Amino acid sequence: MKMIDNGNELPKVTNTSDLDMPESSPNLPRRRFLAWGIYGIGAVVTMVLTILSVGYFIAPVVGAASELEVPVGEVTEFNNLNVPKAIELNYQFTDSFKQITGTAQIYVAALRKGANTAEDFKIFSPICTHLGCMVPWVEAENQFHCPCHGSTFTAEGVVTKGPASRNFDQYKLAIKDGKLVINPLQTFTV
Incomplete structure (x- = not known):
């Protein structure tokens, strides 16, 4: 279906987001790099907090308290x-x-x-x-x-x-x- 405004045919408009940009866009590698960087930092922080939490609860059980x-x-x-x-x-x-x-x-x-x-x-x-x-x-x-x-x-x-x-x-x-x-x-x- 073609849309016509005052006798002129309007160009077809499609909805696109920044994430749907074609591979050749110069912004895509930078955006992908930033997204993966944020994911990586989140993973490292989560891993460090998990290790510290587990160590806090396990150390007294197997550590000095058992030999006191x-x-x-x-x-x-x-x-x-x-x-x-x-x-x-x-x-x-x-x-x-x-x-x-x-x-x-x-x-x-x-x-x-x-x-x-x-x-x-x-x-x-x-x-x-x-x-x-x-x-x-x-x-x-x-x-x-x-x-x-x-x-x-x-x-x-x-x-x-x-x-x-x-x-x-x-x-x-x-x-x-x-x-x-x-x-x-x-x-x-x-």
Whole structure:
């Protein structure tokens, strides 16, 4: 269909965008270069951020935290305990990205008189396994008694009355150079 304006035939108009320019246009290589440059910069930035993010979360798991050993005290200080002894343990270490300083409240219990091997001791966190309250040792009752909801635990950290449903979290311990040592960042439940 031809369009006519005052008797003259109008030229046929087609819609074209800058991207539909023919290959011979001098602007096409420059535009293509800029587009690919922007894509390349975006890819590099994304890759760097991904590597840093993954490293941030993986490094503590496989790094210095897994090898942290903090001395609790001399074995002779704990080997004849009648009741659990409260210790405030301060520690500091540097992992791949930052320096970490912390404090852990722990209890040391000797399972027998004259204890001298790692199996003769228990070191545990006095945090209630119900809702996370700090549970003190009540000497008059010869047990740990949670002030929040009434749970009770034995001198070895075993739950005897709920609502707590599991024992205190324990620390894996070792004896090195006559001292009890633990990693305060790693606990386990028995």
